[in-house]
Amino acid sequence: MFGEARAAEELDVGQIVVLDGFVVEVTADPDDPERVRLVLVRVLGPPPGRNPDRREIELTCPRDMIFGTALPHNIDLAPLPARS
Secondary structure, X not given: OEEEEEEHHHOOOOOEEOOXXXXXXXXXXXXXXXXXXXXXXXXXXXXXXXXXXXXXXXXXXXXXXXXXXXXXXOXXXXXXXXXX
C-alpha cells in the first residue's frame, strides 16, 4: 500500500520510499541550498529471496521534489539497518 507523496526534505528516517529503500539520512546539499541529499538502503530483496542489497544509495534532488512513500502491509521486511 502506498502512503502520501512527500517532498524530499520532508522524508523521515526509516520511512519507506517507492524507490524501494529505507531513508537512513536526509541532509542539505552543502553546494546548493535548493537541493537535499538522501541516503537509502534497500528494503526488499529480489524474488525469490528476501535478502536485499544493504549498500547505501545516495541521491541528491531538489528539496521540493515529490516522492511517493509506502507503508508495509502484509509483508516481512528486512529491519532498518543500524548506523555507525
